[in-house]
Amino acid sequence: MTEDKTEYVFYTADPQNNTVYLTSEKWDLLTEKHPELHGEESEIKKTVENPDTIYKDKDFEHTFCYYRAHNNTILRTYGLNVKVVVDRESQGAIKTTYFTDRSKEKDGLVYSKPSVPKKND
Secondary structure, three states, X not given: OOOOOXXXXXXXXXXXXXXXXXXXXXXXXXXXXXXXXXXOHHHHHHHHHOOOEEEEOOOOOOEEEEEEEOOOOOHHHOOOXXXXXXXXXXXXXXXXXXXXXXXXXXXXXXXXXXXXXXXXX
């Protein structure tokens, strides 16, 4: 039996209790393609653990797109939201992640963060 030597940036669960992980190898590829991601591992993990929305990808059956608005002024030049694309057929492997203003998903909402009721003063 071979031992798994995979190194992980993180291994966590989403609000629907699905496992999601990011390998160091994938992270290196993503930061090469999107250098603005350097140092933003916690933003990516927060998006998985506490997304605003999760959509089923319209083109790929086992792929889900997680979105969360961020407050980083500098990163807003790349987009207002963090998007994390997860392949659940690969036991929750992150396929890609980036900052964006657009969502190609119009249908297929599978999760929306519960809204917090406003206090009446």
